Amino acid sequence: MKIQLIEAYKQPKNYSIYVVITIIILILIALCVLIPITIKNKGEIAKESQKQDENAIAMNTTNSISEQTPTEEEKNLPILTETGMQNISNIYCSEEKVAYLTFDDGPSESVTPLILDVLKNNNIKATFFVLGSRVELSPELVKRAYDEGHYIANHGYSHVYKQIYASPESILAEYTQTNDAIRVAIGEPEYQSHLLRFPGGSRGSAYEDVIQQSIELLKTNGITYLDWNALTGDSEGKKTKEAMLQRLQETVEGKNSVVILMHDASDKILTYEVLQDVINYLTEQGYRFGNMYDLIK
Ligand SMILES: [Zn+2]
Numbered sequence: 412m413k414i415q416l417i418e419a420y421k422q423p424k425n426y427s428i429y430v431v432i433t434i435i436i437l438i439l440i441a442l443c444v445l446i447p448i449t450i451k452n453k454g455e456i457a458k459e460s461q462k463q464d465e466n467a468i469a470m471n472t473t474n475s476i477s478e479q480t481p482t483e484e485e486k487n488l489p490i491l492t493e494t495g496m497q498n499i500s501n502i503y504c505s506e507e508k509v510a511y512l513t514f515d516d517g518p519s520e521s522v523t524p525l526i527l528d529v530l531k532n533n534n535i536k537a538t539f540f541v542l543g544s545r546v547e548l549s550p551e552l553v554k555r556a557y558d559e560g561h562y563i564a565n566h567g568y569s570h571v572y573k574q575i576y577a578s579p580e581s582i583l584a585e586y587t588q589t590n591d592a593i594r595v596a597i598g599e600p601e602y603q604s605h606l607l608r609f610p611g612g613s614r615g616s617a618y619e620d621v622i623q624q625s626i627e628l629l630k631t632n633g634i635t636y637l638d639w640n641a642l643t644g645d646s647e648g649k650k651t652k653e654a655m656l657q658r659l660q661e662t663v664e665g666k667n668s669v670v671i672l673m674h675d676a677s678d679k680i681l682t683y684e685v686l687q688d689v690i691n692y693l694t695e696q697g698y699r700f701g702n703m704y705d706l707i708k
Pocket residue numbers: 515516566570610611
């Protein structure tokens with residue numbers, strides 16, 4: 412009886428041992444099953460991320476290859492096609508109101524950076540007809556203008572009429588000399604603006620004959636030219652902002668497409684001072700601002 416009682420007393424204790432053992436076994440089984448799964452998952456995740464890394468490296472490699480050898484279009488280098496030539500010759504035939512801001516005779520340390528600031532604040536891309544001799548003095552300003560999306564065009568090298576207009580060949584030589592200076596300044600050995608503005612304009616000067624003779628020679632070298640049909644009079648001795656705005660209004664009136672002549676030479680601080688008013692006036696008159704990149708392509 413005593414033994415039976417002891418057995419009966421021991422019985423529950425034995426059961427609890429079995430229960431504990433069973434739990435431990437289950438835990439061990441669970442661990443045996445789960446640990447490899449976890450390890451497998453980790454492996455897969457690691458493999459996955461390795462794959463992603465490889466893909467990223469592959470993409471970067473592709474990008475760096477295209478960065479090394481970008482096409483002219485990717486580099487935003489101007490390309491002058493027959494259509495581009497026609498676009499420039501038909502620039503005044505536009506049915507919509509477009510204003511092209513152009514600045515000649517720069518760059519200059521005192522005026523060009525201020526003009527670039529105003530253009531940046533208004534998100535307007537302009538065209539700079541630079542002089543080769545001044546590009547060599549301030550290449551960083553040409554680089555800045557180019558990097559900020561402005562069109563860097565050509566105004567010859569010397570701006571000395573007797574020199575540049577000695578012959579059609581000397582006009583081409585000044586264009587090339589300036590283009591070389593632009594290439595160095597912006598760090599693009601293949602840059603070619605294709606666009607010349609004759610100092611003094613193509614018409615009405617004592618050099619008109621030689622200028623007209625040079626047009627065919629320039630064309631065979633992939634170069635076209637552009638004058639203007641509106642101006643602020645900043646090179647006509649206008650002494651106040653009001654006088655400049657007046658001159659602008661007179662020359663813009665009744666025209667859809669306006670190519671506006673201004674200057675960013677060192678003595679043209681008034682051109683900078685009136686520029687915001689010029690932009691406001693043209694905006695009020697319903698003009699959008701165009702860029703040579705829209706035409707030369
Ligand atoms: Zn000029």
